[in-house]
Amino acid sequence: MLVASTALLTLSAAFPAVAAEKPDDDKAKPPGKMSEIGGARLGQAGTQVNTGPGVPKLPKKLTGRSWIVADAENGDVLAAHNAHWKLPPASTMKMLFADTVLPKLPKDEKHLVTDEELAGVGAGSSLVGVKEDQTYTVHDLWLGVFLSSGNDAVHVLSAMNGGIDRTVADMNARAEELQALDTHVVSPDGYDAKGQLSSAYDLTLIARSGMQDKDFREYCATVSAEFPGEKKKGKKREHFGIQNTNRLLTGAYGMERYEGIAGVKNGNTTNAGATFTGVAERGGRVLLVTVMNPDGKESNAVYQETARLFDWGFQAAEKAEPVGTLVPPLSAVPATGDASGAPDEGAAGGAPAPAGGGKAQAAAAGGSDGVGTALAVAGASLVMLGAGVYVVNRRRPLPGQGTRGRRR
DSSP: OOEEOOSOEEEOSOOOOOOOOOTTOTTOOOOSSOOOTTOGGGGSSSEEEOOOTTOOOOOSOOOOSEEEEEETTTOEEEEEESTTOOBOOGGGHHHHHHHHHGGGSOTTOEEEOOHHHHHTOOTTOOOOOOOTTOEEEHHHHHHHHHTTOOHHHHHHHHHHTTOHHHHHHHHHHHHHHTTOTTOBOSSTTOOOOTTOBBOHHHHHHHHHHHTTSHHHHHHHHEEEEEEEOOOOTTSOOOEEEEEOSOHHHHOOTTOOOOTTEEEEEEEEETTTEEEEEEEEEETTEEEEEEEEOOOSOSTTHHHHHHHHHHHHHHHHTTTOOOSEEOOOOGGGSOTTSOTTOOOOTTSGGGOOOOSSOHHHHHHHTTOOOOOOEEEEOTTSSEEEEOOSSSSTTOSSOOTTTTTTTOOO
8 A cells, every 4th residue: 555645736837977075075165167057157166046135045054065946847946056066866866767767667567586686786775675586566666766765676677677787878868868967877776886976956857857757756755655575485475564765755753744745855875975856836836956965963954954945945936036947858959949058148137048948838849738637646645737848747748758668
C-alpha cells in the first residue's frame, strides 16, 4: 500500500568537470567564472536578487554554498546564490537517473535480481533491501529509489537499462539535452566519485523535467509504501514498510512537514554534504528550491534553509524581478531561438527574457488547452495538475521530444 502526501497540490498551467572540494574545506570558494546559461547574473558569484518596493529581504540564515529559488512554471529565477557552482550532488543525482531511465521501463515488468547487479553498490550506500535471486517489479524498484534512496535499486534498474556504463552515458546525454551543462555523471546513484558534479541550477532544471512525468510525480510525493521482502520456500512473501527520506514531506526527525510540498529528492554524502531539491505549491504558484551543502551547524540545515527560501519565494514572487531563467530543453528551443537564455538587453533591470515560457511560446509549441486534470496518487489524496507546454503535467510532448522511448 502506498501513502501519498496528504496536501492538495494545485499546479496551474503556463509552466569540463572539475575536482570537487570537500564540504569541510572552509576556504572553498566558487570559481571566478561560471556558466551564464539562464542569464549573465547566474554566472556571477554571490547572491543575486533584485530588491525593490515590497520585495521582502532574503532570510538571514542561509549557509548553503549554492542555492536557487525558481518559478516551476514560467521559469523565472527569483533569487540565486552561486547558481552554477559545480559541486557534488549526492543522491539528488537520482533525479536525473529517474528522468532518464523511468520512461523506458514498464512499471509492471518483473526482474530476477542477480549477484552481479548488486556487486558494484558502494560501501556505506543507502539501501532499500533488494536481494539477489529475488524477483521485483519495476514499480517496486522505483519506490526503493525515491523513498529509500536505494543505491541497490538504482544498480538493478541500471542493469535493466543495459548496464551502468550505458546508463551513465544516457544520463550525460540527457543532461546535455536539458542544458544542464554543469552536470557530469560518473555513478548513476550519486555515490561519491571523482568528477561527479552538478549545480543548484542544473538540479532545478532536472527536477522541473522529471515533474513532467506522472509516475515521477507520484513516486516523489509518496510518503510511505510496502516493499517486498525475501520469498522463502513454502511461505507467502512478506513485505516491510519504507518511508520517504525527504523530511519536508514526512515531517520526520524533528522537521515539520512543509505546507504544499510534493517532492523532490534529498541527498547526503561525505563530499557533497547535504543537498536537496524540493517543489511546493501555494495559492496556485509552484516553486522549485535547491540548496547544496549548508554548513551543517543547524539541525536539518538543508531542510530548514529550503523552507525559508520557499517562504521567501512565495512572498516575493509577485514583486521581485527575476535575475535569470530556467532554460527549456534543446528540443523545445525553436531553430532561431537562443538556447542559452542570454539576457535581453531591452529587459527591465537587465533580467533575461524568459526562454520557452509564456502564452506565445505555448501557442508556438502546439501546447494543450490549459484544462487541468486530476491524478489520484496511490489511492490517497488528489494531486491537481495543470496542462501546458512545459509544466508539471504537460499533456503533449514538446516539439522534437516525442515520447522519449516510453514503453507502457
